[in-house]
Amino acid sequence: MSYLIFSISRRAPTLFLLLWLVVPAMAAAAAASDEAAMNTGHPMPPLSEREADVLLRKATEAPYTGRYLNNHAAGTYICRQCGMPLYHSEDKFESGCGWPSFDDAVPGAVRRVPDADGQRVEILCAHCGGHLGHVFEGEGFTDKNTRHCVNSLSMSFAPAGSEEEKAAFARAKAVAACTGTAIVAGGCFWGVEDAFHKLPGVCEAVSGYTGGHVPAPGYEDVSRGDTGHAEAVRVTFDPSKVTYEQVLRRFFEIHDPTQLNRQGPDVGEQYRSAVFYLDEEQKAVAEKLMTRLRELGYKVVTQLRPAGAFYEAEAYHQRFAERTGRGACHLAVPRFERRAEGSPAE
Template sequence: MTRFALITSLLLTAMTATAQKPAPLTAEERRVIIGKGTEAPFSGRYYDFDEEGTYRCRQCGAALYRSEDKFDAGCGWPSFDDELPGAIRRQRDADGRRTEILCARCGAHLGHVFAGEGFTPKNLRHCVNSISLTFEPKSAEQHEQTAIFAGGCFWGVEYMFSRVPGVRSIEAGYTGGHTENPTYEEVCSHTTGHAEAVRIRFDPAQVSYETLARLFFEIHDPTQADGQGPDIGDQYRSELFYTTPEQREVGERLIGELRAKGYDVVTRITPASRFWPAEAYHQNYYERKGQQPYCHSRVRRF
Protein backbone atom coordinates (compact mmCIF):
# COMPACT_ATOMS: atom_id res chain seq x y z
CA MET A 1 0.00 0.00 0.00
CA THR A 2 1.50 3.35 -1.04
CA ARG A 3 1.47 6.06 1.63
CA PHE A 4 2.16 9.67 0.70
CA ALA A 5 3.96 12.01 3.04
CA LEU A 6 1.72 13.66 5.57
CA ILE A 7 0.85 17.12 4.27
CA THR A 8 0.05 19.73 6.85
CA SER A 9 -2.27 21.64 4.54
CA LEU A 10 -4.52 18.59 4.30
CA LEU A 11 -4.74 17.84 8.00
CA LEU A 12 -8.18 17.00 9.36
CA THR A 13 -10.46 19.82 10.50
CA ALA A 14 -11.21 18.93 14.10
CA MET A 15 -14.61 17.36 14.70
CA THR A 16 -16.80 19.02 17.30
CA ALA A 17 -17.84 15.80 19.00
CA THR A 18 -15.25 13.98 21.09
CA ALA A 19 -15.38 10.50 22.50
CA GLN A 20 -16.39 10.07 26.08
CA LYS A 21 -13.32 9.39 28.18
CA PRO A 22 -13.00 7.28 31.33
CA ALA A 23 -12.65 9.12 34.64
CA PRO A 24 -9.20 10.57 35.49
CA LEU A 25 -6.73 8.10 36.97
CA THR A 26 -6.20 7.98 40.70
CA ALA A 27 -2.70 8.30 42.13
CA GLU A 28 -2.40 4.52 42.57
CA GLU A 29 -3.70 3.89 39.04
CA ARG A 30 -1.13 6.32 37.67
CA ARG A 31 1.62 4.51 39.58
CA VAL A 32 0.77 1.25 37.80
CA ILE A 33 -0.59 2.39 34.43
CA ILE A 34 1.77 5.30 33.73
CA GLY A 35 4.66 4.47 36.04
CA LYS A 36 4.68 0.76 35.08
CA GLY A 37 4.24 -0.37 38.67
CA THR A 38 2.70 -3.60 39.97
CA GLU A 39 -0.19 -4.06 42.37
CA ALA A 40 0.22 -6.47 45.26
CA PRO A 41 -0.63 -10.12 44.39
CA PHE A 42 -4.09 -11.40 45.38
CA SER A 43 -5.23 -7.81 46.02
CA GLY A 44 -6.85 -6.88 42.70
CA ARG A 45 -10.60 -6.90 42.19
CA TYR A 46 -10.44 -9.14 39.11
CA TYR A 47 -8.14 -11.88 40.42
CA ASP A 48 -10.87 -14.09 41.95
CA PHE A 49 -13.55 -12.97 39.50
CA ASP A 50 -15.43 -15.07 36.95
CA GLU A 51 -18.32 -13.03 35.52
CA GLU A 52 -18.95 -13.13 31.76
CA GLY A 53 -18.06 -10.04 29.79
CA THR A 54 -15.23 -7.95 28.39
CA TYR A 55 -12.18 -6.48 30.13
CA ARG A 56 -11.30 -2.97 28.97
CA CYS A 57 -8.37 -0.60 29.41
CA ARG A 58 -8.83 1.59 32.48
CA GLN A 59 -7.12 4.53 30.81
CA CYS A 60 -8.84 4.70 27.39
CA GLY A 61 -11.68 2.15 27.49
CA ALA A 62 -10.43 -0.03 24.62
CA ALA A 63 -11.58 -3.67 24.71
CA LEU A 64 -8.64 -5.94 25.61
CA TYR A 65 -9.73 -9.41 26.80
CA ARG A 66 -12.78 -11.69 26.86
CA SER A 67 -13.89 -13.53 29.97
CA GLU A 68 -13.73 -16.80 28.00
CA ASP A 69 -9.95 -16.45 27.83
CA LYS A 70 -9.45 -15.84 31.55
CA PHE A 71 -8.11 -18.63 33.77
CA ASP A 72 -6.75 -19.10 37.28
CA ALA A 73 -2.97 -19.45 37.19
CA GLY A 74 -2.68 -19.18 40.97
CA CYS A 75 -0.21 -16.33 40.55
CA GLY A 76 -2.18 -13.60 42.31
CA TRP A 77 -3.09 -11.55 39.23
CA PRO A 78 -5.76 -11.97 36.51
CA SER A 79 -4.49 -14.30 33.79
CA PHE A 80 -5.60 -14.61 30.15
CA ASP A 81 -4.38 -16.98 27.44
CA ASP A 82 -5.54 -14.81 24.53
CA GLU A 83 -6.27 -11.19 23.65
CA LEU A 84 -8.72 -9.38 21.39
CA PRO A 85 -7.27 -8.81 17.88
CA GLY A 86 -4.97 -5.82 17.76
CA ALA A 87 -5.65 -4.90 21.39
CA ILE A 88 -2.23 -5.58 22.94
CA ARG A 89 1.23 -4.23 22.16
CA ARG A 90 4.36 -6.08 23.32
CA GLN A 91 7.80 -4.68 24.04
CA ARG A 92 10.94 -5.70 25.91
CA ASP A 93 10.64 -4.84 29.58
CA ALA A 94 13.09 -2.44 31.19
CA ASP A 95 14.56 -5.38 33.10
CA GLY A 96 15.77 -6.83 29.80
CA ARG A 97 14.24 -10.24 30.50
CA ARG A 98 10.46 -10.07 30.47
CA THR A 99 7.98 -8.97 27.79
CA GLU A 100 5.80 -6.07 28.82
CA ILE A 101 2.22 -5.81 27.52
CA LEU A 102 0.51 -2.49 26.90
CA CYS A 103 -2.81 -1.27 25.55
CA ALA A 104 -2.27 -0.87 21.80
CA ARG A 105 -4.49 2.20 21.69
CA CYS A 106 -3.08 4.35 24.51
CA GLY A 107 0.09 2.62 25.73
CA ALA A 108 -1.19 1.93 29.25
CA HIS A 109 0.95 -0.58 31.16
CA LEU A 110 -1.00 -3.80 31.74
CA GLY A 111 1.56 -6.32 32.98
CA HIS A 112 3.67 -9.02 31.32
CA VAL A 113 3.16 -12.00 29.01
CA PHE A 114 4.74 -15.43 29.48
CA ALA A 115 4.90 -18.42 27.13
CA GLY A 116 5.61 -22.10 27.62
CA GLU A 117 4.18 -22.54 31.11
CA GLY A 118 1.58 -25.13 30.06
CA PHE A 119 -1.39 -23.72 31.96
CA THR A 120 -3.75 -23.97 28.94
CA PRO A 121 -3.57 -25.47 25.44
CA LYS A 122 -2.64 -22.02 24.10
CA ASN A 123 0.44 -22.14 26.36
CA LEU A 124 0.34 -18.40 26.97
CA ARG A 125 -0.30 -16.27 30.07
CA HIS A 126 -1.04 -12.57 30.07
CA CYS A 127 -0.43 -11.57 33.69
CA VAL A 128 -2.41 -8.33 34.12
CA ASN A 129 -2.85 -5.84 36.94
CA SER A 130 -6.52 -5.56 37.91
CA ILE A 131 -6.02 -1.83 38.39
CA SER A 132 -5.23 -1.49 34.68
CA LEU A 133 -8.65 -2.90 33.76
CA THR A 134 -12.35 -2.18 33.91
CA PHE A 135 -15.04 -4.79 33.32
CA GLU A 136 -18.13 -4.66 31.11
CA PRO A 137 -20.70 -7.38 31.94
CA LYS A 138 -22.13 -9.46 29.15
CA SER A 139 -25.58 -8.02 29.81
CA ALA A 140 -24.24 -4.64 28.69
CA GLU A 141 -22.59 -6.15 25.61
CA GLN A 142 -25.93 -7.52 24.43
CA HIS A 143 -26.93 -3.99 23.52
CA GLU A 144 -24.00 -3.60 21.13
CA GLN A 145 -24.44 -3.54 17.38
CA THR A 146 -21.85 -3.88 14.62
CA ALA A 147 -21.18 -1.70 11.59
CA ILE A 148 -18.60 -2.34 8.86
CA PHE A 149 -17.41 0.35 6.45
CA ALA A 150 -14.69 0.56 3.78
CA GLY A 151 -13.72 4.05 2.67
CA GLY A 152 -10.07 4.17 1.68
CA CYS A 153 -7.09 3.73 3.98
CA PHE A 154 -8.42 2.16 7.17
CA TRP A 155 -6.06 4.23 9.29
CA GLY A 156 -8.04 7.37 8.59
CA VAL A 157 -11.48 5.76 8.72
CA GLU A 158 -10.66 4.23 12.10
CA TYR A 159 -9.43 7.57 13.43
CA MET A 160 -12.57 9.45 12.38
CA PHE A 161 -15.02 6.94 13.88
CA SER A 162 -13.04 6.54 17.09
CA ARG A 163 -14.03 10.09 18.04
CA VAL A 164 -17.77 9.38 17.99
CA PRO A 165 -19.52 9.05 21.37
CA GLY A 166 -21.22 5.66 21.58
CA VAL A 167 -18.52 3.81 19.62
CA ARG A 168 -17.29 1.17 22.05
CA SER A 169 -14.55 -0.40 19.97
CA ILE A 170 -13.19 -0.23 16.46
CA GLU A 171 -10.65 -2.33 14.60
CA ALA A 172 -9.05 -2.16 11.18
CA GLY A 173 -9.18 -5.21 8.95
CA TYR A 174 -9.98 -6.82 5.63
CA THR A 175 -13.31 -8.05 4.25
CA GLY A 176 -15.31 -8.53 1.08
CA GLY A 177 -12.85 -10.86 -0.65
CA HIS A 178 -12.18 -14.57 -1.02
CA THR A 179 -8.79 -15.18 0.65
CA GLU A 180 -8.74 -16.58 4.18
CA ASN A 181 -6.42 -15.02 6.75
CA PRO A 182 -5.23 -12.34 4.31
CA THR A 183 -2.07 -10.43 5.08
CA TYR A 184 -1.43 -6.77 4.37
CA GLU A 185 0.93 -7.68 1.54
CA GLU A 186 -1.62 -10.04 -0.04
CA VAL A 187 -4.37 -7.43 0.07
CA CYS A 188 -2.00 -4.91 -1.54
CA SER A 189 -1.29 -7.39 -4.35
CA HIS A 190 -4.91 -7.04 -5.59
CA THR A 191 -5.40 -10.82 -5.63
CA THR A 192 -7.63 -11.28 -2.57
CA GLY A 193 -10.68 -9.18 -3.44
CA HIS A 194 -10.62 -7.72 0.07
CA ALA A 195 -11.13 -4.07 0.97
CA GLU A 196 -9.48 -2.24 3.82
CA ALA A 197 -12.34 -1.77 6.27
CA VAL A 198 -13.21 -1.02 9.88
CA ARG A 199 -15.49 -3.01 12.16
CA ILE A 200 -17.27 -0.82 14.70
CA ARG A 201 -19.09 -2.01 17.80
CA PHE A 202 -21.43 0.69 19.04
CA ASP A 203 -24.14 1.34 21.59
CA PRO A 204 -27.38 2.16 19.71
CA ALA A 205 -28.67 3.93 22.82
CA GLN A 206 -25.92 6.53 22.33
CA VAL A 207 -25.47 6.65 18.56
CA SER A 208 -27.67 5.34 15.76
CA TYR A 209 -26.48 3.36 12.77
CA GLU A 210 -27.80 6.11 10.51
CA THR A 211 -25.60 8.66 12.28
CA LEU A 212 -22.57 6.44 11.67
CA ALA A 213 -23.55 5.84 8.04
CA ARG A 214 -24.01 9.57 7.41
CA LEU A 215 -20.57 10.18 8.87
CA PHE A 216 -19.17 7.44 6.64
CA PHE A 217 -20.43 9.24 3.54
CA GLU A 218 -18.93 12.51 4.75
CA ILE A 219 -15.42 11.41 5.77
CA HIS A 220 -14.51 9.93 2.40
CA ASP A 221 -15.39 10.64 -1.23
CA PRO A 222 -18.19 8.22 -2.20
CA THR A 223 -17.88 9.30 -5.85
CA GLN A 224 -14.30 8.04 -6.26
CA ALA A 225 -14.01 4.46 -7.46
CA ASP A 226 -11.20 2.18 -6.27
CA GLY A 227 -9.36 4.81 -4.34
CA GLN A 228 -9.44 7.70 -1.93
CA GLY A 229 -7.37 10.75 -2.66
CA PRO A 230 -3.81 9.65 -3.45
CA ASP A 231 -4.41 6.03 -2.38
CA ILE A 232 -5.42 4.11 -5.50
CA GLY A 233 -6.45 0.46 -5.74
CA ASP A 234 -9.44 -1.84 -5.32
CA GLN A 235 -8.62 -2.33 -1.64
CA TYR A 236 -9.44 1.37 -1.14
CA ARG A 237 -12.93 1.13 -2.63
CA SER A 238 -16.03 2.65 -1.07
CA GLU A 239 -18.26 -0.09 0.34
CA LEU A 240 -20.87 -0.42 3.09
CA PHE A 241 -21.17 -3.95 4.48
CA TYR A 242 -24.58 -4.36 6.13
CA THR A 243 -25.23 -6.78 9.00
CA THR A 244 -29.02 -6.38 9.08
CA PRO A 245 -31.76 -5.57 6.54
CA GLU A 246 -32.27 -2.27 8.37
CA GLN A 247 -28.65 -1.29 7.74
CA ARG A 248 -29.07 -2.06 4.05
CA GLU A 249 -32.17 0.14 3.91
CA VAL A 250 -30.33 3.01 5.60
CA GLY A 251 -27.40 2.74 3.20
CA GLU A 252 -29.58 2.65 0.10
CA ARG A 253 -31.69 5.57 1.33
CA LEU A 254 -28.66 7.73 2.05
CA ILE A 255 -27.18 6.98 -1.36
CA GLY A 256 -30.50 8.01 -2.86
CA GLU A 257 -30.37 11.29 -0.97
CA LEU A 258 -26.85 12.00 -2.16
CA ARG A 259 -27.66 11.19 -5.79
CA ALA A 260 -30.65 13.52 -5.57
CA LYS A 261 -28.18 16.24 -4.53
CA GLY A 262 -26.09 15.57 -7.65
CA TYR A 263 -23.42 13.24 -6.24
CA ASP A 264 -22.47 10.37 -8.55
CA VAL A 265 -22.11 7.84 -5.73
CA VAL A 266 -20.23 4.63 -6.52
CA THR A 267 -20.40 3.10 -3.01
CA ARG A 268 -21.27 -0.59 -2.99
CA ILE A 269 -23.89 -1.99 -0.61
CA THR A 270 -22.87 -5.55 0.28
CA PRO A 271 -23.89 -8.20 2.85
CA ALA A 272 -21.26 -8.46 5.57
CA SER A 273 -19.00 -11.49 5.30
CA ARG A 274 -16.15 -12.62 7.51
CA PHE A 275 -14.03 -9.79 8.83
CA TRP A 276 -10.31 -10.46 9.21
CA PRO A 277 -8.57 -8.15 11.72
CA ALA A 278 -5.47 -6.50 10.31
CA GLU A 279 -2.01 -6.84 11.79
CA ALA A 280 -1.42 -5.19 15.17
CA TYR A 281 0.67 -2.36 13.71
CA HIS A 282 -2.37 -1.18 11.73
CA GLN A 283 -4.58 -0.82 14.81
CA ASN A 284 -5.07 2.69 16.28
CA TYR A 285 -2.41 3.87 13.88
CA TYR A 286 -2.84 7.63 14.10
CA GLU A 287 -3.55 7.55 17.82
CA ARG A 288 -0.28 5.74 18.46
CA LYS A 289 1.67 7.98 16.09
CA GLY A 290 0.21 11.19 17.48
CA GLN A 291 -0.77 12.24 13.95
CA GLN A 292 -3.95 12.98 11.99
CA PRO A 293 -5.22 11.51 8.69
CA TYR A 294 -3.85 12.98 5.47
CA CYS A 295 -6.57 11.64 3.15
CA HIS A 296 -9.72 11.82 5.28
CA SER A 297 -11.57 14.96 6.32
CA ARG A 298 -15.22 15.65 6.90
CA VAL A 299 -17.25 17.25 4.09
CA ARG A 300 -20.88 18.04 4.96
CA ARG A 301 -23.03 16.41 2.27
CA PHE A 302 -26.42 16.00 3.96
Protein backbone atom coordinates (compact mmCIF):
# COMPACT_ATOMS: atom_id res chain seq x y z
CA MET A 1 0.00 0.00 0.00
CA SER A 2 2.81 2.38 -0.75
CA TYR A 3 2.39 5.79 -2.38
CA LEU A 4 3.52 4.33 -5.71
CA ILE A 5 0.95 1.55 -5.54
CA PHE A 6 -1.70 4.09 -4.54
CA SER A 7 -0.88 6.30 -7.52
CA ILE A 8 -1.02 3.41 -9.98
CA SER A 9 -4.23 2.07 -8.50
CA ARG A 10 -6.08 5.36 -9.03
CA ARG A 11 -5.13 5.51 -12.72
CA ALA A 12 -5.65 1.88 -13.68
CA PRO A 13 -7.44 -0.26 -11.06
CA THR A 14 -7.85 -3.22 -13.43
CA LEU A 15 -4.20 -3.28 -14.45
CA PHE A 16 -3.15 -2.88 -10.85
CA LEU A 17 -5.30 -5.81 -9.76
CA LEU A 18 -3.66 -8.04 -12.36
CA LEU A 19 -0.21 -6.94 -11.23
CA TRP A 20 -1.10 -7.45 -7.60
CA LEU A 21 -2.16 -11.03 -8.13
CA VAL A 22 1.37 -11.96 -9.17
CA VAL A 23 3.03 -10.32 -6.18
CA PRO A 24 4.56 -13.16 -4.17
CA ALA A 25 3.57 -11.76 -0.80
CA MET A 26 0.19 -13.44 -0.84
CA ALA A 27 1.54 -16.69 -2.25
CA ALA A 28 4.19 -16.80 0.46
CA ALA A 29 1.57 -16.82 3.20
CA ALA A 30 1.41 -20.60 3.60
CA ALA A 31 -0.35 -21.49 6.84
CA ALA A 32 0.04 -24.02 9.57
CA SER A 33 -3.48 -25.34 10.17
CA ASP A 34 -3.54 -24.44 13.86
CA GLU A 35 -2.78 -20.78 13.10
CA ALA A 36 -6.20 -20.41 11.52
CA ALA A 37 -7.68 -20.91 14.97
CA MET A 38 -5.46 -18.31 16.61
CA ASN A 39 -8.47 -16.43 17.95
CA THR A 40 -9.25 -19.22 20.41
CA GLY A 41 -10.40 -17.53 23.58
CA HIS A 42 -11.89 -14.56 21.72
CA PRO A 43 -15.66 -14.24 21.11
CA MET A 44 -15.40 -14.55 17.32
CA PRO A 45 -15.71 -17.50 14.91
CA PRO A 46 -12.43 -19.21 13.88
CA LEU A 47 -10.46 -17.38 11.22
CA SER A 48 -10.54 -18.58 7.64
CA GLU A 49 -7.18 -19.27 6.01
CA ARG A 50 -7.36 -15.97 4.10
CA GLU A 51 -8.19 -14.06 7.29
CA ALA A 52 -5.34 -15.78 9.11
CA ASP A 53 -2.97 -14.86 6.28
CA VAL A 54 -3.74 -11.19 6.85
CA LEU A 55 -4.28 -10.95 10.61
CA LEU A 56 -1.55 -13.34 11.71
CA ARG A 57 0.95 -13.45 8.89
CA LYS A 58 0.65 -9.81 7.74
CA ALA A 59 -0.37 -10.55 4.16
CA THR A 60 -2.45 -8.02 2.21
CA GLU A 61 -5.68 -8.74 0.39
CA ALA A 62 -5.81 -7.77 -3.28
CA PRO A 63 -7.09 -4.21 -3.85
CA TYR A 64 -10.71 -3.66 -4.91
CA THR A 65 -11.67 -7.11 -3.62
CA GLY A 66 -12.56 -6.35 0.02
CA ARG A 67 -16.20 -6.74 1.01
CA TYR A 68 -16.17 -3.49 3.00
CA LEU A 69 -14.58 -1.28 0.34
CA ASN A 70 -17.96 0.04 -0.80
CA ASN A 71 -19.87 -0.47 2.42
CA HIS A 72 -21.66 2.75 3.36
CA ALA A 73 -23.91 1.46 6.13
CA ALA A 74 -23.89 3.05 9.60
CA GLY A 75 -22.22 1.04 12.30
CA THR A 76 -18.87 -0.05 13.72
CA TYR A 77 -16.04 -2.04 12.19
CA ILE A 78 -14.66 -4.53 14.71
CA CYS A 79 -11.56 -6.72 14.79
CA ARG A 80 -12.24 -10.01 13.02
CA GLN A 81 -10.04 -11.83 15.51
CA CYS A 82 -10.96 -10.47 18.95
CA GLY A 83 -14.20 -8.56 18.35
CA MET A 84 -13.00 -5.23 19.73
CA PRO A 85 -14.30 -2.02 18.08
CA LEU A 86 -11.82 -0.44 15.67
CA TYR A 87 -13.50 2.18 13.48
CA HIS A 88 -16.75 4.15 13.35
CA SER A 89 -18.52 4.21 9.99
CA GLU A 90 -18.62 8.02 10.01
CA ASP A 91 -14.80 8.05 9.85
CA LYS A 92 -14.75 6.01 6.63
CA PHE A 93 -14.10 7.85 3.35
CA GLU A 94 -13.41 7.15 -0.31
CA SER A 95 -9.71 7.40 -1.11
CA GLY A 96 -9.56 5.44 -4.36
CA CYS A 97 -6.72 3.28 -3.06
CA GLY A 98 -8.53 -0.05 -3.30
CA TRP A 99 -8.90 -0.71 0.42
CA PRO A 100 -11.31 0.64 3.08
CA SER A 101 -10.00 3.98 4.35
CA PHE A 102 -10.64 5.73 7.67
CA ASP A 103 -9.32 9.05 8.91
CA ASP A 104 -9.64 8.11 12.59
CA ALA A 105 -9.95 5.08 14.86
CA VAL A 106 -11.85 4.31 18.03
CA PRO A 107 -9.69 5.86 20.80
CA GLY A 108 -7.03 3.39 21.96
CA ALA A 109 -8.17 0.68 19.54
CA VAL A 110 -5.33 0.80 17.00
CA ARG A 111 -1.60 0.62 17.67
CA ARG A 112 1.06 1.94 15.32
CA VAL A 113 4.43 0.20 14.84
CA PRO A 114 7.24 0.60 12.27
CA ASP A 115 6.69 -1.72 9.33
CA ALA A 116 9.26 -4.38 8.55
CA ASP A 117 9.98 -2.62 5.25
CA GLY A 118 11.54 0.25 7.20
CA GLN A 119 9.38 2.86 5.45
CA ARG A 120 5.69 2.48 6.26
CA VAL A 121 3.79 2.48 9.55
CA GLU A 122 1.89 -0.70 10.30
CA ILE A 123 -1.38 -0.64 12.25
CA LEU A 124 -2.42 -3.42 14.61
CA CYS A 125 -5.44 -4.15 16.77
CA ALA A 126 -4.30 -2.80 20.13
CA HIS A 127 -6.04 -5.64 21.95
CA CYS A 128 -4.98 -8.81 20.11
CA GLY A 129 -2.13 -7.56 17.89
CA GLY A 130 -3.83 -8.64 14.66
CA HIS A 131 -2.49 -6.97 11.50
CA LEU A 132 -4.91 -4.40 10.07
CA GLY A 133 -2.93 -2.58 7.37
CA HIS A 134 -0.98 0.68 7.27
CA VAL A 135 -1.52 4.32 8.13
CA PHE A 136 -0.47 7.33 6.04
CA GLU A 137 -0.44 11.03 6.90
CA GLY A 138 -0.13 14.25 4.94
CA GLU A 139 -2.15 13.19 1.89
CA GLY A 140 -4.87 15.81 2.36
CA PHE A 141 -7.89 13.57 1.77
CA THR A 142 -9.76 14.87 4.84
CA ASP A 143 -9.34 17.57 7.45
CA LYS A 144 -7.72 15.00 9.76
CA ASN A 145 -5.06 14.42 7.09
CA THR A 146 -4.79 10.73 8.02
CA ARG A 147 -5.61 7.55 6.11
CA HIS A 148 -5.90 4.20 7.84
CA CYS A 149 -5.66 1.77 4.93
CA VAL A 150 -7.30 -1.40 6.25
CA ASN A 151 -7.83 -4.92 4.93
CA SER A 152 -11.50 -5.94 4.87
CA LEU A 153 -10.36 -9.42 5.95
CA SER A 154 -9.11 -7.93 9.22
CA MET A 155 -12.55 -6.67 10.13
CA SER A 156 -16.17 -7.57 10.69
CA PHE A 157 -18.99 -5.03 10.43
CA ALA A 158 -21.56 -4.50 13.18
CA PRO A 159 -24.61 -2.48 12.04
CA ALA A 160 -25.56 0.51 14.16
CA GLY A 161 -27.66 -0.51 17.16
CA SER A 162 -27.11 -4.23 16.58
CA GLU A 163 -26.41 -6.70 19.37
CA GLU A 164 -23.02 -7.31 17.79
CA GLU A 165 -22.14 -3.63 18.07
CA LYS A 166 -23.35 -3.46 21.68
CA ALA A 167 -21.30 -6.56 22.57
CA ALA A 168 -18.17 -5.08 20.98
CA PHE A 169 -18.35 -1.91 23.07
CA ALA A 170 -19.19 -3.92 26.18
CA ARG A 171 -15.98 -5.89 25.63
CA ALA A 172 -14.05 -2.64 25.22
CA LYS A 173 -15.49 -1.32 28.48
CA ALA A 174 -14.47 -4.48 30.31
CA VAL A 175 -10.93 -4.31 28.92
CA ALA A 176 -10.65 -0.67 30.00
CA ALA A 177 -10.71 -1.91 33.60
CA CYS A 178 -7.59 -3.98 32.95
CA THR A 179 -5.09 -1.35 34.07
CA GLY A 180 -2.61 -3.60 35.86
CA THR A 181 0.47 -5.05 34.16
CA ALA A 182 3.01 -7.61 35.32
CA ILE A 183 5.97 -8.95 33.32
CA VAL A 184 7.58 -12.20 34.41
CA ALA A 185 9.77 -14.99 33.05
CA GLY A 186 9.61 -18.54 34.33
CA GLY A 187 10.74 -20.98 31.68
CA CYS A 188 8.85 -21.88 28.51
CA PHE A 189 6.32 -19.13 28.00
CA TRP A 190 3.64 -21.52 26.69
CA GLY A 191 2.98 -22.91 30.15
CA VAL A 192 3.41 -19.63 32.05
CA GLU A 193 0.96 -17.87 29.75
CA ASP A 194 -1.54 -20.72 30.03
CA ALA A 195 -1.38 -20.71 33.84
CA PHE A 196 -2.07 -16.98 34.01
CA HIS A 197 -5.02 -17.22 31.65
CA LYS A 198 -6.64 -19.41 34.31
CA LEU A 199 -6.14 -16.91 37.15
CA PRO A 200 -9.37 -14.98 37.92
CA GLY A 201 -8.95 -11.27 37.32
CA VAL A 202 -6.39 -11.69 34.55
CA CYS A 203 -7.56 -10.07 31.33
CA GLU A 204 -4.81 -11.24 29.00
CA ALA A 205 -1.44 -12.97 29.01
CA VAL A 206 0.89 -12.49 26.06
CA SER A 207 4.06 -14.44 25.34
CA GLY A 208 7.12 -12.46 24.31
CA TYR A 209 10.77 -11.64 24.83
CA THR A 210 12.42 -9.12 27.14
CA GLY A 211 15.51 -8.43 29.22
CA GLY A 212 18.08 -8.62 26.43
CA HIS A 213 20.18 -6.40 24.21
CA VAL A 214 18.95 -7.34 20.72
CA PRO A 215 16.08 -5.22 19.36
CA ALA A 216 12.96 -6.94 18.01
CA PRO A 217 14.20 -10.54 18.37
CA GLY A 218 12.41 -13.54 16.94
CA TYR A 219 12.04 -17.00 18.43
CA GLU A 220 15.04 -18.39 16.58
CA ASP A 221 17.18 -15.51 17.82
CA VAL A 222 16.21 -16.01 21.46
CA SER A 223 16.59 -19.79 21.18
CA ARG A 224 20.28 -19.38 20.39
CA GLY A 225 20.76 -18.11 23.94
CA ASP A 226 22.97 -15.15 23.04
CA THR A 227 20.47 -12.27 22.90
CA GLY A 228 20.10 -11.83 26.66
CA HIS A 229 16.33 -12.07 26.27
CA ALA A 230 14.13 -14.37 28.32
CA GLU A 231 10.95 -16.06 27.20
CA ALA A 232 8.54 -13.90 29.18
CA VAL A 233 4.84 -13.22 29.65
CA ARG A 234 3.12 -9.87 29.95
CA VAL A 235 0.05 -10.17 32.14
CA THR A 236 -2.69 -7.54 32.15
CA PHE A 237 -5.19 -7.70 34.98
CA ASP A 238 -8.08 -5.92 36.67
CA PRO A 239 -6.73 -4.55 39.99
CA SER A 240 -10.26 -4.59 41.44
CA LYS A 241 -10.31 -8.38 41.07
CA VAL A 242 -6.70 -9.44 41.62
CA THR A 243 -3.71 -7.56 43.00
CA TYR A 244 -0.16 -7.42 41.69
CA GLU A 245 0.96 -9.33 44.79
CA GLN A 246 -1.52 -12.11 44.04
CA VAL A 247 -0.30 -12.26 40.45
CA LEU A 248 3.31 -12.58 41.63
CA ARG A 249 2.39 -15.20 44.24
CA ARG A 250 0.90 -17.30 41.47
CA PHE A 251 4.05 -16.74 39.41
CA PHE A 252 6.26 -18.15 42.18
CA GLU A 253 3.88 -21.10 42.52
CA ILE A 254 3.77 -22.11 38.85
CA HIS A 255 7.52 -22.30 38.28
CA ASP A 256 10.58 -23.25 40.33
CA PRO A 257 12.37 -20.03 41.40
CA THR A 258 15.34 -22.05 42.73
CA GLN A 259 16.49 -23.26 39.30
CA LEU A 260 19.18 -21.11 37.70
CA ASN A 261 18.86 -20.45 33.96
CA ARG A 262 16.52 -23.35 33.40
CA GLN A 263 13.11 -24.82 34.13
CA GLY A 264 13.04 -28.58 34.10
CA PRO A 265 14.35 -29.88 30.76
CA ASP A 266 14.52 -26.38 29.24
CA VAL A 267 18.06 -25.14 29.78
CA GLY A 268 19.54 -21.75 28.93
CA GLU A 269 19.51 -18.12 29.99
CA GLN A 270 16.34 -17.61 27.96
CA TYR A 271 14.53 -19.90 30.45
CA ARG A 272 15.64 -18.02 33.55
CA SER A 273 13.38 -16.96 36.40
CA ALA A 274 12.86 -13.18 36.46
CA VAL A 275 10.51 -10.42 37.53
CA PHE A 276 10.61 -7.23 35.45
CA TYR A 277 9.13 -4.49 37.61
CA LEU A 278 7.42 -1.39 36.23
CA ASP A 279 7.86 0.82 39.29
CA GLU A 280 9.28 0.86 42.80
CA GLU A 281 6.02 -0.42 44.27
CA GLN A 282 6.20 -3.54 42.12
CA LYS A 283 9.85 -3.97 43.03
CA ALA A 284 9.00 -3.83 46.75
CA VAL A 285 6.25 -6.46 46.33
CA ALA A 286 8.63 -8.79 44.52
CA GLU A 287 11.34 -8.33 47.15
CA LYS A 288 8.81 -9.05 49.90
CA LEU A 289 7.69 -12.33 48.31
CA MET A 290 11.24 -13.44 47.50
CA THR A 291 12.31 -12.70 51.08
CA ARG A 292 9.40 -14.76 52.39
CA LEU A 293 10.34 -17.72 50.20
CA ARG A 294 13.93 -17.56 51.41
CA GLU A 295 12.66 -17.53 55.00
CA LEU A 296 10.85 -20.76 54.14
CA GLY A 297 14.10 -22.32 52.99
CA TYR A 298 13.84 -21.84 49.24
CA LYS A 299 17.10 -20.82 47.56
CA VAL A 300 15.52 -18.28 45.25
CA VAL A 301 17.60 -17.26 42.22
CA THR A 302 14.92 -15.17 40.51
CA GLN A 303 16.32 -12.04 38.87
CA LEU A 304 14.70 -8.72 39.76
CA ARG A 305 15.16 -6.19 36.96
CA PRO A 306 13.45 -2.98 35.79
CA ALA A 307 11.18 -3.61 32.84
CA GLY A 308 12.45 -2.66 29.40
CA ALA A 309 11.07 -3.20 25.93
CA PHE A 310 8.74 -6.18 25.65
CA TYR A 311 8.61 -7.81 22.22
CA GLU A 312 5.51 -9.91 21.55
CA ALA A 313 6.31 -13.40 20.33
CA GLU A 314 5.16 -14.71 16.98
CA ALA A 315 1.44 -15.40 16.55
CA TYR A 316 1.84 -19.16 16.66
CA HIS A 317 3.16 -18.96 20.22
CA GLN A 318 0.12 -17.12 21.61
CA ARG A 319 -2.34 -19.36 23.52
CA PHE A 320 -0.28 -22.31 22.30
CA ALA A 321 -1.21 -24.66 25.14
CA GLU A 322 -4.88 -23.81 24.83
CA ARG A 323 -4.91 -24.40 21.09
CA THR A 324 -2.76 -27.52 20.91
CA GLY A 325 -3.08 -29.22 24.27
CA ARG A 326 0.71 -29.12 24.61
CA GLY A 327 2.91 -27.04 26.88
CA ALA A 328 0.54 -26.69 29.85
CA CYS A 329 3.19 -27.92 32.26
CA HIS A 330 3.23 -25.13 34.87
CA LEU A 331 1.16 -26.54 37.70
CA ALA A 332 0.73 -24.55 40.91
CA VAL A 333 2.79 -25.61 43.93
CA PRO A 334 1.76 -23.95 47.26
CA ARG A 335 5.25 -22.71 48.13
CA PHE A 336 4.03 -20.03 50.51
CA GLU A 337 2.12 -22.60 52.54
CA ARG A 338 4.98 -25.02 53.24
CA ARG A 339 8.70 -24.95 53.81
CA ALA A 340 11.23 -26.16 51.29
CA GLU A 341 11.68 -29.46 53.17
CA GLY A 342 7.93 -30.07 53.09
CA SER A 343 6.70 -29.07 56.56
CA PRO A 344 3.81 -26.58 56.88
CA ALA A 345 4.72 -22.89 56.99
CA GLU A 346 4.05 -21.12 60.25
